[in-house]
Amino acid sequence: MSNQNELSRRDLIAKTAVAGAAMAVPSFVFAGSQAQIKVGLIGCGGRGTGAAQDNIEADSSTVLWAMGDVFPDRLNGSRDGLKKLGDRYKVTDDRAFSGWDAYKKVIASGVDVVILTTPPAFRPIHLKAAIEAGKHVFMEKPVATDAPGIRSVMESSDIAASKKLSIVAGTQRRHDFAYRGAMERIHNGDIGDVVALYAYWNQGGLWMNPRQEGWSDMEWQLRNWLYFAWLSGDHITEQHVHNLDVCNWAMKGHPVKATSLGGRQVRTDKAYGHIFDHFATEYEYANGVKMLSMCRQIDGTASRVSEHIVGSKGTSNAQSIKAAKAWRFEGDRTNPYVQEHKHLIASIKEGKPINEGRQVAESTLTAIMGRMSAYTGQEVSWEQALNSTESLLPATLGFTSLETPAVAIPGKTPLK
Amino acid sequence: MFTVSVALATMLLAPQSAAPFEEKIPGTLASFKMQPIPALPGGKPFYISTTEVTWDVFDIWAFRLDQSVEDQAKGVDAVSRPSKPYGAPDKGFGHKGYAALGMTYLGAQTFCQWLSKKTGKKYRLPTEAEWEYAARAGATSEPELDQVAWYWDNAEDKAWAVGTKKPNAWGLFDTLGNMAEWAVDKDGKPVTCGGHYLSKKGQIGFTARAYQIPKWNENDPQNPKSRWWLSNAPYVGIRLVCDLP
Numbered sequence: 001m002s003n004q005n006e007l008s009r010r011d012l013i014a015k016t017a018v019a020g021a022a023m024a025v026p027s028f029v030f031a032g033s034q035a036q037i038k039v040g041l042i043g044c045g046g047r048g049t050g051a052a053q054d055n056i057e058a059d060s061s062t063v064l065w066a067m068g069d070v071f072p073d074r075l076n077g078s079r080d081g082l083k084k085l086g087d088r089y090k091v092t093d094d095r096a097f098s099g100w101d102a103y104k105k106v107i108a109s110g111v112d113v114v115i116l117t118t119p120p121a122f123r124p125i126h127l128k129a130a131i132e133a134g135k136h137v138f139m140e141k142p143v144a145t146d147a148p149g150i151r152s153v154m155e156s157s158d159i160a161a162s163k164k165l166s167i168v169a170g171t172q173r174r175h176d177f178a179y180r181g182a183m184e185r186i187h188n189g190d191i192g193d194v195v196a197l198y199a200y201w202n203q204g205g206l207w208m209n210p211r212q213e214g215w216s217d218m219e220w221q222l223r224n225w226l227y228f229a230w231l232s233g234d235h236i237t238e239q240h241v242h243n244l245d246v247c248n249w250a251m252k253g254h255p256v257k258a259t260s261l262g263g264r265q266v267r268t269d270k271a272y273g274h275i276f277d278h279f280a281t282e283y284e285y286a287n288g289v290k291m292l293s294m295c296r297q298i299d300g301t302a303s304r305v306s307e308h309i310v311g312s313k314g315t316s317n318a319q320s321i322k323a324a325k326a327w328r329f330e331g332d333r334t335n336p337y338v339q340e341h342k343h344l345i346a347s348i349k350e351g352k353p354i355n356e357g358r359q360v361a362e363s364t365l366t367a368i369m370g371r372m373s374a375y376t377g378q379e380v381s382w383e384q385a386l387n388s389t390e391s392l393l394p395a396t397l398g399f400t401s402l403e404t405p406a407v408a409i410p411g412k413t414p415l416k
Numbered sequence: 417m418f419t420v421s422v423a424l425a426t427m428l429l430a431p432q433s434a435a436p437f438e439e440k441i442p443g444t445l446a447s448f449k450m451q452p453i454p455a456l457p458g459g460k461p462f463y464i465s466t467t468e469v470t471w472d473v474f475d476i477w478a479f480r481l482d483q484s485v486e487d488q489a490k491g492v493d494a495v496s497r498p499s500k501p502y503g504a505p506d507k508g509f510g511h512k513g514y515a516a517l518g519m520t521y522l523g524a525q526t527f528c529q530w531l532s533k534k535t536g537k538k539y540r541l542p543t544e545a546e547w548e549y550a551a552r553a554g555a556t557s558e559p560e561l562d563q564v565a566w567y568w569d570n571a572e573d574k575a576w577a578v579g580t581k582k583p584n585a586w587g588l589f590d591t592l593g594n595m596a597e598w599a600v601d602k603d604g605k606p607v608t609c610g611g612h613y614l615s616k617k618g619q620i621g622f623t624a625r626a627y628q629i630p631k632w633n634e635n636d637p638q639n640p641k642s643r644w645w646l647s648n649a650p651y652v653g654i655r656l657v658c659d660l661p
Contacts, residue, residue, distance in 0.1 A: 046638035053639050081639055172637075204479050206500045210491040239502075269489035299479045302511055303504030335634045 037345060038065035038090075040111035040135075042103045042126055044078035045069075047140060048117030050337070051170070052078075055115060055138065056088050058341035061349070063088050066095035066109035068102030070118075070222065075102075100397055107133045113348070114138075117170075119225035120233055120364075121145050121393060124152035127357075131156045131165060136348050138341065140170035142241045142364040143357075145233035147388035150365045157357025166353040168344040169360035171245045175343055176336035178319040178329035179246070186250050186318075190325045191311025194250055197291035198308040199243035201235075204299040208271055217402040218394075227273025229371070229405065230392035234275040236262070236374070237367040240295035244370075245363035246307045246318050247283075247291045254362040255283035255291065255369070257381045262374035264407050266298045274407045281370040293370065377410030390416035434461060434660060436587075439535060443482060446472045450658055451587050453550050464542065464550045465656040466588055467515070467578040468595045469527075471506060474516030474654075477530045478505075478523075478644075496526055498644035502637075507650045509575040515595045515653040517575060521606035521628070523644045524598040524654045531656070542657045544625070547599040547609045551591035552622050553584040565593030567620045571613035575651070588655075592620055595653025601625075612651035 039062050041052045052064055064082060069075040075098045082089055097105040103126050107114060116126045116139040123143045130137050137160070144150045160167050173179045186194065209223045225231035232238040248254050262279035278296040285291070307318040314323020321327040347354040369385035372378075394402055434452035441447065448470070450463040476482050478498050487493075498519070505518055519527070524541055531539045542550065561567060564584065566576045571593070579589040591597070593615065596608035607627055611620030632649035633641050646652060 046640070050637045050639035050641075054637075078639075201503075203502075203504050204500060206502065208489070208491070210489070210494075269485055271489040300475065300481055303506055304508050305504040306508055337635060337637045 035061060035349075037062045037113060037348065038111045039063065040066040040068070040106040040109060040114045041078070042068050042106050042114055042116050043118030043122075043140075044074045045117065047170075048115065049078040049081050051115050051117050051138065051140065051341075052082055053085065054335075054338045055113075055341040055345075056085050058338050059345040062113070062341075062345060063090045065090050065111050066097070066106045067091050068097040068106040070098065070100055070102060072098040104129060107135060112136060113344070116140065119222065119231045120238065121149070121225075121231045124149040124156070127153055127156045127167075131160045131163065131167075134163060134165065136166045136344065136353075138168050138170070138344055139360075141245070141360055142233050142237045142367060143169065143360050144364055144368075145230055145237060146368065146390055146392040147365070147386060148391045149393075150361050150368065150386065153361040153364075154358055157355060157361065160357060161353070161355050164351070164353050165355075166344055166347045167355050167357040168340055168347075169356040170340065171242060171356070171360055171363065172336035172340050173242060173246055173318070174249065174356070174359075175340040176319075176333070177331075177339075178333055179336075181327065181329055182316050182318050182321055183249055185321050185325070185327055186309060186311070186316055187252070190314065190321055190327070191309065191316055191323045192313030194289060194309055194311050196289065196310040197247040197250060198310075199240070199247050199291060199293040200295070200304040200306050200308075201240040201243055202294060202296040202302065202304045204301070204303070205267060205272075205277075205297050206235075210271060216399040217404075218397075218399045221273070221402060221404075224271070224273060227271075227275050229275055230394065232275070233364070233368060234279075234371050235297050236260075236276075236279045236281070236295050236371050237364060239297075240279070240293065240370075241363055241367045243295075243305070243307050244283075244291075244293060244366045245360065247293075247309070248359075248363050248366060250307075250309050250316075250318070251285050251289065251291075253286060254366050254382060256286050257379060258283050258366075258369045258373045258385075259379045260370045260373035261377070261410065262371075263410075270404065274405050276374065276408070279370060279374050281373065283366065283370070372415060374410065375408035376413050376415040378415050380415065384415070388416060434463070436466075437463070439537070439658075441473060441476055441482075441531075442534060444476055446476060448473055448656070450656070452660070453546075453586065456545065456549055459546075461660050462546065463658040463660065464546070464588065466583070467655075468590055468597060469516050469654040469656060470578055471511045471514055471516045473531075474519075474527065477527050478516070478519075482534075496530065498523055498526075499642055501642075501645050505645065507575075509650075510577060513577040513579075514575060515578050515590070517595055517653050518646050518650045519598075519652065519654065520633075520642070520644055520646055521598055527654065528656065538659045539656050540659070542597075542599045542655060544599045544601045544607055544609060546657060547591075547597065547655070548622050550586065550588060551584065551610060553586035553588065555585065555622075558621050559584070559592070561592065561617065561620065565590070565611075565620060566613045567593040567611060568614060568616040573614065575613050591655070592622070592624075596624075596626055596651055597653055597655045608652055614651055 260281035267277040283291040373380040596612040611624040636647040
């Protein structure tokens with residue numbers, strides 16, 4: 001684990017340097033329980049709308065203050081759905097924004113917290129703007145789709161730390177008491193030394209919106225963001241990041257390299273963009289421990305969504321412990337999608353910021369490293385992944401024509 | 417709750433005129449067995465499936481396995497098929513030969529409509545009275561649970577393959593335990609019957625009932641929550657009824 005200790009020391013030095021530069025920024029503390037915390041929602045799809053509701057449910061002091069989405073229909077649908085929040089719903093017409101700059105308007109609307117739930121391609125941009133403006137953040141996973149995005153998120157997270165702003169990520173297993181209980185015991189050595197890890201997200205396909213007449217390429221891609229790597233990172237990033245994050249959590253660090261294979265074998269219609277439908281990846285951590293990861297989105301195939309951690313003295317599914325000191329969670333397992341907002345709001349009220357920015361950026365990059373390896377057919381190191389200059393974002397963002405990228409071909413697609 | 421007298425039950429156990437049949441889903445290898453059940457007093461005889469509906473059958477509807485890739489891509493029939501679940505709908509318990517689980521009442525009903533169209537027969541969910549009558553199969557006392565049911569004491573917190581415990585007198589498996597099964601109560605409301613693999617003694621039996629509560633889809637991260645899938649009720653399943661012509 002010495003490498004990982006070195007890494008954290010480097011991180012600490014970097015954070016301290018930024019903190020020194022920003023010492024003048026006053027800390028942001030809510031005094032008393034009466035203060036109202038104004039929340040802005042950026043990205044009004046099903047998950048964003050759900051996250052807003054989870055936030056309201058989490059703490060009686062929050063109100064939904066402003067909302068934004070690139071699409072007016074998504075904005076309005078979400079507003080209709082959230083009106084049931086009653087007097088906690090404070091979104092007036094002049095604080096409901098659509099269009100490409102809607103996020104800027106939400107951030108400038110007087111909110112204290114923003115919920116970032118657009119497709120992940122935009123997360124680095126939105127996080128940067130939110131942190132620059134001094135807002136606390138809840139952001140959904142994954143937090144970027146390429147290395148430049150990851151580096152931006154890491155930088156914003158460090159600035160957030162210096163400004164004493166909280167960032168909570170939508171890797172909700174980190175807020176699930178069964179996972180937390182198991183992980184505490186793994187870290188205590190109850191299963192001995194971790195010697196191998198297995199991570200799975202195998203399932204059928206996901207939703208797809210058939211292309212409508214009049215949609216530009218950009219609109220079609222945005223409304224089917226899962227199927228374009230620039231928007232989602234491919235499903236190894238979009239979905240499997242949860243399981244990879246659990247393994248990184250157990251290992252208290254990220255893998256140092258990945259060898260992955262994958263392809264687009266069944267879900268080949270152009271309606272599904274250009275992403276793969278399966279990946280299998282071997283990750284290796286700094287101490288030589290390996291993680292086997294697989295993820296698949298193919299209908300009619302066996303499903304499995306889980307993590308399995310093998311120790312020298314026992315095993316864990318990351319929610320319970322099978323060992324001499326066995327453990328399983330008992331009691332009311334609160335909804336982790338609400339609990340993550342409870343932790344966020346409590347951290348704001350108490351002035352004790354939580355910052356999950358780097359942690360989720362590392363887990364997202366773990367996934368991206370796997371994708372890079374699968375797309376190219378090459379072994380990819382953490383440094384290669386982190387320092388990659390390949391930006392997947394289109395040069396300009398607007399409702400214009402936008403070609404579907406070619407499907408990656410291992411052995412031919414270059415590693416950039 | 418519906419009870420039958422011992423005399424009536426004995427009479428009903430007499431040889432039945434209708435024969436069991438196996439329903440094969442056209443164009444697939446999937447099938448399930450239907451058992452004739454004598455008429456309830458004042459009612460008509462009906463068929464009921466010997467097992468809970470398994471993924472082998474449910475997948476065809478839920479995941480559009482009967483559609484061409486082109487039709488899937490075009491979104492054909494999108495309104496009467498479930499949204500794709502984000503995650504493993506079988507929760508990792510097992511798939512082939514395991515009961516389909518976690519569907520909403522709307523999902524259960526819509527599946528029956530699809531199956532009826534597909535087979536040309538009228539499939540539906542049982543009424544609560546039909547369910548209990550078929551589950552009892554004339555029994556006047558509760559059975560030895562470990563013999564017939566997957567429940568708290570023996571299920572290890574998971575669902576099991578259907579038909580691996582003893583059937584009741586009419587050849588029906590897993591009426592108690594494994595999945596709590598969707599039915600329609602006397603007021604026309606959806607209710608689940610029989611208890612499931614997490615039910616403890618006392619919560620499982622012919623008269624065990626559970627109505628949907630918010631906890632059943634609490635962890636659905638989307639808003640609106642899915643109309644088709646219950647994120648936190650991986651113990652709700654379907655047993656089919658088919659009306660005799």
